[in-house]
Amino acid sequence: GAGVSQSPRYKVAKRGQDVALRCDPISGHVSLFWYQQALGQGPEFLTYFQNEAQLDKSGLPSDRFFAERPEGSVSTLKIQRTQQEDSAVYLCASSYPSGGGIDTQYFGPGTRLTVL
């Protein structure tokens, strides 16, 4: 079936603009994750949903970052008043609880955000 999809794939924003990044998880996947990957670094956890419930938002860097998943499927990561340090690739991943301990996270292609 289809994998995780993200849109847009590329986004250029002027400093101070608001942006919204969309993630469509694999159909039926209960868990959804957002990560931020700066150039030359590994992905860093931002937030995690199980269905529509946001269970962990400890990685959101500031209150300018907000994520939602109102119907338990599509998720949107919103960044208000973008700053240059927000420039990164934003990765979305989804997983289905296997009940066996290890839930594989499948990553989407990412959205590359450049803030000028």
Place this chain on the structure above:
Amino acid sequence: QKEVEQNSGPLSVPEGAIASLNCTYSDRVSQSFFWYRQYSGKSPELIMSIYSNGDKEDGRFTAQLNKASQYVSLLIRDSQPSDSATYLCAVGFQKLVFGTGTRLLVSP
């Protein structure tokens, strides 16, 4: 000290050789460990997962876990040029903590 540490490389090996990638982690209660491969400009792709001490083999890949020493490694046998990528070690259950990755170069 970073939670998950990897040598950034590059690790250069000739085609057909064994590539050995290492990772150490700081959280002793970690239970799940993953190796992802990431080609330049692409998203991470899961290669192996392991949660018990010892070895786990899948084709040319073997993951090794030693919880007492807090390290996990990935061996790639018969390395191919197509294996050239960055290999990310990740630790955690839901919230994954990634290392910075090791860049592997396999020369023909």
